[in-house]
Amino acid sequence: MINLNELTKHYGATIAVNKLCLHAAAGEIYGFIGPNGAGKTTTIRLMGGILAPTSGNIIIGGMDIAQNPIAVKKLIGFVPDRPFLYEKLTGMEFLRFSADLYEVNTAEFSPKAEQLLHQFALRDWADEIIEAYSHGMKQRLIIASALLHDPKILIIDEPMVGLDPAAVRMVKDIFKELAQKQTTIFISTHTLSIAEDLCHRIGVIHKGTLLAEGSVDELKHIAKLGEARLEEVFLTIIKENAFL
Numbered sequence: 591m592i593n594l595n596e597l598t599k600h601y602g603a604t605i606a607v608n609k610l611c612l613h614a615a616a617g618e619i620y621g622f623i624g625p626n627g628a629g630k631t632t633t634i635r636l637m638g639g640i641l642a643p644t645s646g647n648i649i650i651g652g653m654d655i656a657q658n659p660i661a662v663k664k665l666i667g668f669v670p671d672r673p674f675l676y677e678k679l680t681g682m683e684f685l686r687f688s689a690d691l692y693e694v695n696t697a698e699f700s701p702k703a704e705q706l707l708h709q710f711a712l713r714d715w716a717d718e719i720i721e722a723y724s725h726g727m728k729q730r731l732i733i734a735s736a737l738l739h740d741p742k743i744l745i746i747d748e749p750m751v752g753l754d755p756a757a758v759r760m761v762k763d764i765f766k767e768l769a770q771k772q773t774t775i776f777i778s779t780h781t782l783s784i785a786e787d788l789c790h791r792i793g794v795i796h797k798g799t800l801l802a803e804g805s806v807d808e809l810k811h812i813a814k815l816g817e818a819r820l821e822e823v824f825l826t827i828i829k830e831n832a833f834l
Contacts, residue, residue, distance in 0.1 A: 592650055592743060593648075594612050594647075599643050605797075612803060620791055621788070622795065623779060628797060628798070665741060669732055669736050671778075677721035678720075681716045685731075685734065688736075711757070726754055733764075737768075748781075750781055762784070762788055782819075783820070
C-alpha cells in the first residue's frame with residue numbers, strides 16, 4: 591500500500607531524506623524511529639503531500655502522489671506532528687468540518703462520528719468547545735477525525751504524545767483493530783516501547799538514511815543483541831552508524 595522509492599528531500603545544502611526506500615503492506619503497522627532531526631517528520635510530510643520531494647517518488651495505493659494528489663489523499667488519514675484545531679468549535683463541529691473536507695456523505699456522518707467519539711472516549715465532550723479539552727483529548731479528537739472517511743492508510747506522526755496510559759492503551763487497541771481490517775498504519779514515534787509492542791516492522795532512520803528495517807527480532811539480529819529491548823537495539827544501530 592505504501593512504497594517509497596529513492597525518496598530524497600534537500601533543504602539547500604542539507605539532505606533531510608536521502609534515497610529512502612521502504613514499503614508497508616496492507617494491514618501492516620510500520621514504525622519509523624530515529625533521533626531528533628533524523629528525517630522522520632520530513633518523510634511524513636512528504637507522504638502526506640505537504641512537501642514535494644527533491645527526487646524519487648511516493649506510491650500509495652498503487653498511485654503516484656505527484657501524479658494523483660487528490661485521489662491519493664482520499665485514501666489517507668493524516669495526522670501531522672503539530673495538528674491544528676479550530677478551538678472555538680465543539681468536538682462534533684470539528685468532526686463535521688473534517689468530514690466535509692473528505693466529502694463524507696451526510697447520511698453516513700452522524701453514525702460514524704458517534705462511533706468514533708465513543709471509541710475515543712469523547713462522547714460526553716462532543717458538544718463542548720475544543721479549547722476546554724485537555725491535550726490528550728485534543729490528540730484523540732485529531733486521530734478520530736482522520737478516520738472519518740475510513741482511510742485505507744493512516745499516516746501519523748507521534749500519535750501517543752500527551753496521552754495518559756489508559757488512552758495509550760485505547761489508541762493501541764484501535765490501531766491493532768484497524769490493522770486486522772487491512773488498514774495500513776505508518777507511525778513515526780520516539781516512544782520505543784510503543785513501537786516494540788505495536789509495530790509489525792520498524793525502520794530506523796538517521797541523518798536521512800534508512801539504517802535498518804525489520805521486525806523487532808530481525809533488528810535484534812542486525813544489532814547482535816538477542817534478548818535486548820528495542821531501546822538498546824536502536825542505540826546500538828545508531829552508534830554503529832555514527833560516521834554518517
